Amino acid sequence: xxxxxxxxxxxxxxxxxxxxxxxxxxxxxxxxxxxxxxxxxxxxxxxxxxxxxxxxxxxxxxxxxxxxxxxxxxxxxxxxxxxxxxxxxxxxxxxxxxxxxxxxxxxxxxxxxxxxxxxxxxxxxxxxxxxxxxxxxxxxxxxxxxxxxxxxxxxxxxxxxxxxxxxxxxxxxxxxxxxxxxxxxxxxxxxxxxxxxxxxxxxxxxxxxxxxxxxxxxxxxxxxxxxxxxxxxxxxxxxxxxxxxxxxxxxxxxxxxxxxxxxxxxxxxxxxxxxxxxxxxxxxxxxxxxxxxxxxxxxxxxxxxxxxxxxxxxxxxxxxxxxxxxxxxxxxxxxxxxxxxxxxxxxxxxxxxxxxxxxxxxxxxxxxxxxxxxxxxxxxxxxxxxxxxxxxxxxxxxxxxxxxxxxxxxxxxxxxxxxxxxxxxxxxxxxxxxxxxxxxxxxxxxxxxxxxxxxxxxxxxxxxxxxxxxxxxxxxxxxxxxxxxxxxxxxxxxxxxxxxxxx
Amino acid sequence: xxxxxxxxxxxxxxxxxxxxxxxxxxxxxxxxxxxxxxxxxxxxxxxxxxxxxxxxxxxxxxxxxxxxxxxxxxxxxxxxxxxxxxxxxxxxxxxxxxxxxxxxxxxxxxxxxxxxxxxxxxxxxxxxxxxxxxxxxxxxxxxxxxxxxxxxxxxxxxxxxxxxxxxxxxxxxxxxxxxxxxxxxxxxxxxxxxxxxxxxxxxxxxxxxxxxxxxxxxxxxxxxxxxxxxxxxxxxxxxxxxxxxxxxxxxxxxxxxxxxxxxxxxxxxxxxxxxxxxxxxxxxxxxxxxxxxxxxxxxxxxxxxxxxxxxxxxxxxxxxxxxxxxxxx
Numbered sequence: 001x002x003x004x005x006x007x008x009x010x011x012x013x014x015x016x017x018x019x020x021x022x023x024x025x026x027x028x029x030x031x032x033x034x035x036x037x038x039x040x041x042x043x044x045x046x047x048x049x050x051x052x053x054x055x056x057x058x059x060x061x062x063x064x065x066x067x068x069x070x071x072x073x074x075x076x077x078x079x080x081x082x083x084x085x086x087x088x089x090x091x092x093x094x095x096x097x098x099x100x101x102x103x104x105x106x107x108x109x110x111x112x113x114x115x116x117x118x119x120x121x122x123x124x125x126x127x128x129x130x131x132x133x134x135x136x137x138x139x140x141x142x143x144x145x146x147x148x149x150x151x152x153x154x155x156x157x158x159x160x161x162x163x164x165x166x167x168x169x170x171x172x173x174x175x176x177x178x179x180x181x182x183x184x185x186x187x188x189x190x191x192x193x194x195x196x197x198x199x200x201x202x203x204x205x206x207x208x209x210x211x212x213x214x215x216x217x218x219x220x221x222x223x224x225x226x227x228x229x230x231x232x233x234x235x236x237x238x239x240x241x242x243x244x245x246x247x248x249x250x251x252x253x254x255x256x257x258x259x260x261x262x263x264x265x266x267x268x269x270x271x272x273x274x275x276x277x278x279x280x281x282x283x284x285x286x287x288x289x290x291x292x293x294x295x296x297x298x299x300x301x302x303x304x305x306x307x308x309x310x311x312x313x314x315x316x317x318x319x320x321x322x323x324x325x326x327x328x329x330x331x332x333x334x335x336x337x338x339x340x341x342x343x344x345x346x347x348x349x350x351x352x353x354x355x356x357x358x359x360x361x362x363x364x365x366x367x368x369x370x371x372x373x374x375x376x377x378x379x380x381x382x383x384x385x386x387x388x389x390x391x392x393x394x395x396x397x398x399x400x401x402x403x404x405x406x407x408x409x410x411x412x413x414x415x416x417x418x419x420x421x422x423x424x425x426x427x428x429x430x431x432x433x434x435x436x437x438x439x440x441x442x443x444x445x446x447x448x449x450x451x452x453x454x455x456x457x458x459x460x461x462x463x464x465x466x467x468x469x470x471x472x473x474x475x476x477x478x479x480x481x482x483x484x485x486x487x488x489x490x491x492x493x494x495x496x497x498x499x500x501x502x503x
Numbered sequence: 504x505x506x507x508x509x510x511x512x513x514x515x516x517x518x519x520x521x522x523x524x525x526x527x528x529x530x531x532x533x534x535x536x537x538x539x540x541x542x543x544x545x546x547x548x549x550x551x552x553x554x555x556x557x558x559x560x561x562x563x564x565x566x567x568x569x570x571x572x573x574x575x576x577x578x579x580x581x582x583x584x585x586x587x588x589x590x591x592x593x594x595x596x597x598x599x600x601x602x603x604x605x606x607x608x609x610x611x612x613x614x615x616x617x618x619x620x621x622x623x624x625x626x627x628x629x630x631x632x633x634x635x636x637x638x639x640x641x642x643x644x645x646x647x648x649x650x651x652x653x654x655x656x657x658x659x660x661x662x663x664x665x666x667x668x669x670x671x672x673x674x675x676x677x678x679x680x681x682x683x684x685x686x687x688x689x690x691x692x693x694x695x696x697x698x699x700x701x702x703x704x705x706x707x708x709x710x711x712x713x714x715x716x717x718x719x720x721x722x723x724x725x726x727x728x729x730x731x732x733x734x735x736x737x738x739x740x741x742x743x744x745x746x747x748x749x750x751x752x753x754x755x756x757x758x759x760x761x762x763x764x765x766x767x768x769x770x771x772x773x774x775x776x777x778x779x780x781x782x783x784x785x786x787x788x789x790x791x792x793x794x795x796x797x798x799x800x801x802x803x804x805x806x807x808x809x810x811x812x813x814x815x816x817x818x819x820x821x822x823x824x825x826x827x828x829x830x831x832x
Contacts, residue, residue, distance in 0.1 A: 046546035046573070050555050053793065143705045184577060187692050189610070189666040190831045191577070198584055198615060202576020268698060322704075323720055324697045332547030338716075339552070339796050345720025409574065410581075449694070456691050457660065457707050 003353070010357035013058050014365065022059040023362060026066020027369040031377060033067070034074015037084050037211065037403030041071030045332045057340040057355070062362050064333050069121060069312050069366040070373070071329075072272055076113040076305055077377060080106060081384045082396045084215040084403070088206045089272035089308040091438050092280040094214050095161065096293060096300030103296050106385055107238040107378065108246075112298045113305045114374040115247055120258040120279075120306035121313070121367040127262055128313035129360040132321070133349070139318035142267050144457055145464045148450035149474035150267065154274055155443055156478050157281040159485030161435035163294060166489045169436040172427065176440025179204055179420075186449045187456070199412035206273065207407050208417045209441055215400045216421025217428045219393050226389045238382050242298075250302045256282045257303040261310025268318050271327035272308040273442045277435075279307015285484075294433075313363055320344045320356055533773055534567040539595045540763075543582025543603040545575040549716075552797055553761045554598035557627060557781075560790040564780035571598075577614075578667060579603015584615045591622075591766045593773035599623065599764035601669055605813060609820035610667045611831045618813045622769045625781040626762035626804035626812065628794050631734045632673050633744070634712045635727040637703060645730045645750050648710060649681050652688050660689040662699035662708035666829060670696065672820055673712040673733070673757045675827060677747075680754045685827050703727065714759060716798020733757050761799070762809060774806050 014020070026048070033044035044067045052060035075087030080097035093113060100109035142150070162169020182193045183203025194200035257279030264275040283303025284293045293300045315326030316333075323345035325331035334344050342352060349356060384392065404417040424434060458464035465471050542554045551573060558569035574582030583603050589595035597604075604621070608614040634645065642648040652659050663670035671690065678687055691708050693699035696717045703711040704726060715738070721727040722741065729744040733756050737746055747755040763777055784790050785803055794801055804812060824830040 042546055046551070049547070049552075050559050053556070053559065140701060140705050143702075143707050186694075187666065188829070189578065189692075191611075191613075198577070199581060202581050268701070269694065322701065323717075324701050328545060328547060335547050335549070335552045335797070338798070339556075339793055341796050343720050346724035346726055347720050350724075408576070408581075409572070410585075453691060453693075456689065459689075 006353050007357050007361075010354040010361055013354060013358040014062065014361050016058070018056075019058045019062045019362075020365060022055065023062040023066040023365050024369050026063040026068075027070045027366055027373050030067035030070030031074045031370075031373050034071040034086050035077045035377065037078055037086050037207075037399050039403075039406065040087050040207065041068065041075075041089075042328045042332065044071050045329055049332060049336060052336050053339055057337070057342060058358060058362075060336055060340060061333070061359055062365070064336055065359070065362050066366045066369065068329055068333065069309075069363065070370050072309055072312065073114065073117040073305070073370060073374060074377075076117070076301075077110065077381060078399075080109045080113060080301070081381055082215070082392070082399075083218045084396060084400055085207070085210050087272075088210060088442075089276055090304075091210050091214070091273055091442075092276040092304035092307070092435070093301060095280065095304070095435055096295075096297045097304075098214075098218075099294070099296035100298065100301065101385070103239075104237045104385075105239040105296070106381060108240065108242045108298060109301050110378045110381055111242040112247075112250075112301045114371065114378065115242070116250075116254060116257075116302040116305040117309040117374075118367055118371050119254045120261060120310040121370070122364065123254065123258045124262045124265065124310035125313035125360055125363045125367070128266075128317050129357070132317055132356065132360075137321070138266055139268050139322055139324060141468075141470060143468075144450050144454035146468060146470045146474070147267065147269075148447070148454050148465065149471035149478070150264070150270075151443055151447045151450055153474045153478040153481065154264075154278055155439075155447065156481040156485065157277050158436040158439055159482060159489070160281045160284050161277075161294070161433065161439065162489075163431075163433045165431075166486070168430070168432045172432050172434065172436040173440035175423070175427075176437040176442075177444040179209065180441045180444030181448075186445065187452050197412060199408075199410050202408070203445075204416055204420075204441075205404075205407050205413060206442065208404050208413045209420055210438060211400045211404055212417040212420030213424045213434045213437055215396065216418065217425040217434070219397060219400075220421075220425050221428065222389065223393055226393075238385055246298070250299055252286065253283045253299055253302045254306050256286060257306035258310040261307040262314045265311030265314035265326060266317055268324045268326050270446065271315075272311045274439075274446070275311045276304045276308035277439050277442070279310070280304040282307070285481075290488075294435075313360065316359060316363075320348055320359065322346065533593055533776065534565060536594065537568040537570050538565065538593065539570050539572050541582050541586040541595060541597045542571055542573050543575065543579035543586070543597065544573070544600065546573045549714075549797060550598055550600045550602075550761060553628065553794070553799065556790065556793045556797070557598070557763070557784065560787055561780050561784040564783045565777070578607040578665075580607050580611070580614050583607075583621075587616055587620055587766050589766055591768040591770070593765065593769060593777075595766070596624070596777070597621070597764045599626070599760070599762040601759045601761075601816065602667075604764060605816045606667050606669060606672065606820055609817055610824040610829055613831065618810075618817045620767050622765045622767055622774065622806075623809040623813050624763040624765055624769075624774050624777045624806055626760050626802060626809045627781060627785060628762075628799035629758050629760045629802045630714045630716060630799045631732055631738070631758050632669065632712050633715050633718050633722075633729050633733070634673075634677070634710065634731045635703065635718050635722070635729050636710050637706070638726055638728055640709065640728065642710070642730070643728070645745075645747075645752075648730060649683070652678075652681075652683060656684065656687045657689065659687075659710065660691050660708040662691050662693055662702035662711045664696045664699050664713075665692045665694070666690070667824075668696075669757060669759050670699065670712050670714075672823055673755070674710075675823060676757055677712070677752065677755050679823070679826070680752045700727075714798065719798065731755075760802070760812075762804070778805055 033039040075090030076093040078086040079090035079093040083098040260278040261275040
């Protein structure tokens with residue numbers, strides 16, 4: 001449990017103006033980067049890293065945590081406004097956030113994203129803070145077989161976001177799995193499906209895929225629409241604010257999606273994107289109106305954003321307790337700690353417990369700043385909805401192109417992005433959904449890696465997947481989830497058919 | 504009148520721009536603009552951190568800002584191929600790393616470069632490796648471990664940071680020097696050194712060789728036991744841990760290194776200027792402190808010595824890759 005004495009000591013560490021100012025600076029910088037497509041959270045942290053070499057450890061970590069927390073949220077702004085995830089974490093936010101904006105409810109969608117992010121951030125940090133000493137070794141319980149089981153469970157999300165046709169969802173997922181295989185073999189390190197292109201050895205970057213898949217088809221479809229109708233007006237309206245009652249009414253979603261996101265956050269190597277999709281899936285599965293998902297459901301935005309922001313706190317637990325960072329951004333945070341002589345790992349909790357607590361407290365400070373800075377950004381978003389289509393779309397196209405280029409600085413990525421965009425457009429004509437594509441792309445490499453590693457460890461025996469309670473639990477959940485999806489699709493078909501008959 | 508002033512200004516600007524653009528590589532005024540330092544691995548990784556520590560310290564000695572550019576992918580191959588395409592004018596250099604500069608081309612004949620294609624300038628730091636087992640492991644010494652591998656060929660597993668990583672080659676070098684078959688132990692790859700340590704702690708593998716810095720916290724906490732280090736002398740912080748050399752395996756002296764590397768054909772003046780600047784930087788207290796904090800040991804090698812070291816490393820690892828049958832054509 002929390003040691004109150006140490007907690008107060010750590011409070012003293014962070015309640016200094018320079019620490020708080022560093023945190024605010026991080027939040028503002030993180031927001032700027034988050035809303036700029038192509039600048040990912042990791043870049044924001046890395047650019048700020050050399051600055052931290054000359055700060056005291058508290059200010060350094062305050063600055064970096066501010067960026068870390070905010071960049072995860074910031075990506076949702078462009079996801080909602082222009083169907084372009086600002087960071088990979090915001091992919092699931094596009095699914096419902098953008099339709100809401102199209103319907104003139106941009107303000108509610110943005111507010112939902114902010115409030116859900118804030119709520120989930122606070123909830124997950126409380127969880128991380130309280131259970132830190134207990135679950136310091138939690139990540140070690142998850143070997144290759146256990147991680148495999150969690151990923152199999154996550155893959156059943158595909159059924160949830162497939163829309164009307166499960167078959168079409170699976171077709172989309174196959175594309176995702178296939179494209180994810182380009183690059184280096186995770187076990188042997190040899191190149192595969194690179195067609196002799198050196199840059200393909202690094203695989204396709206997730207932002208290349210997401211921008212191609214979500215932004216480009218949207219621009220083609222809307223562009224053609226606007227051209228045909230000679231109507232170049234903007235959406236024009238931010239729509240009404242979200243009421244407190246509306247916000248509160250989704251509380252079970254915040255809890256469920258935060259729990260899902262926290263779990264994935266505490267497991268090293270999964271990161272924010274799968275968490276966002278899991279949060280989205282959980283929101284949909286338990287929703288009273290699952291049919292609204294994908295058409296513009298506030299609950300969908302809440303689930304996705306709660307899912308990805310719930311990663312922040314728990315991702316710090318394996319980093320600080322075991323020295324195993326949860327994702328790339330926490331790896332950079334860890335680098336910053338090391339520079340200051342704080343070596344994350346089993347010794348940190350004994351040598352500097354007050355520092356560990358101060359990190360979690362700083363997360364709260366960062367979240368509060370995020371709340372206010374985010375509110376300001378939402379006000380500025382009205383410029384986007386007022387922009388006429390003939391100006392907005394070219395601007396989005398430039399952002400998409402530049403953003404894709406900026407991630408790794410290679411034209412191969414830009415060409416790939418447009419190729420994926422064209423493919424995405426063809427899929428859209430066939431009403432094949434994009435979300436399963438993206439999920440499969442994100443989970444595919446994790447799935448392959450965990451499966452192959454587990455089989456090497458077991459010497460080829462499948463027993464390894466049934467040898468621990470954790471993996472059996474998740475595999476059972478996966479089976480239940482897949483079964484439930486199949487049943488729901490079957491019933492949905494039934495009602496649709498019935499509807500046609502009675503009509 | 505206004506027009507002419509404008510035209511004149513414009514033409515002056517064009518002439519000036521042309522002069523700058525066509526200015527030959529003159530070592531005399533080098534450097535007159537910021538220099539890019541390409542890091543061929545992910546932002547925030549240990550090589551990236553090392554490069555950024557170097558960049559902020561060395562700019563006082565070079566006289567221009569150093570901009571760190573990350574180009575990751577293909578175990579460093581993407582960034583290095585990119586930097587090698589640069590003009591050898593000293594405005595694009597690389598943070599040298601054993602992984603991308605030696606191990607990747609050593610096991611990929613199609614990587615697009617070998618050490619013959621670049622110009623090593625100076626080594627700045629090295630990191631020794633250490634062989635560890637879990638604290639509750641029955642293997643108390645290197646001999647225990649090797650005997651167990653001998654007695655149960657193909658049973659014991661070791662975790663490492665991916666095929667072709669120094670941790671992977673390190674164990675294979677040990678097996679070879681101990682006269683064991685290359686498949687005497689099972690190799691389990693993880694994404695990065697930290698996750699491979701987690702694999703050991705979890706019991707998925709029985710032994711693991713890694714950078715000292717990755718192991719130090721676990722050694723101090725008593726979670727792992729170190730059986731041998733790859734340094735020539737015992738480590739001050741761990742006087743009980745024997746070196747491979749004293750255990751009778753002097754050939755297992757594998758260690759990682761970082762430094763500054765330029766494209767082939769870099770003028771000697773520029774190489775010398777950088778080598779001197781690196782030496783000056785390495786004298787700085789701030790640099791030393793930061794490098795030690797990230798777990799590296801400062802170690803200077805000048806252009807000739809560094810080049811030779813890289814050539815030897817490359818030869819050794821290429822041979823091993825061929826022996827192991829993992830050389831990708």
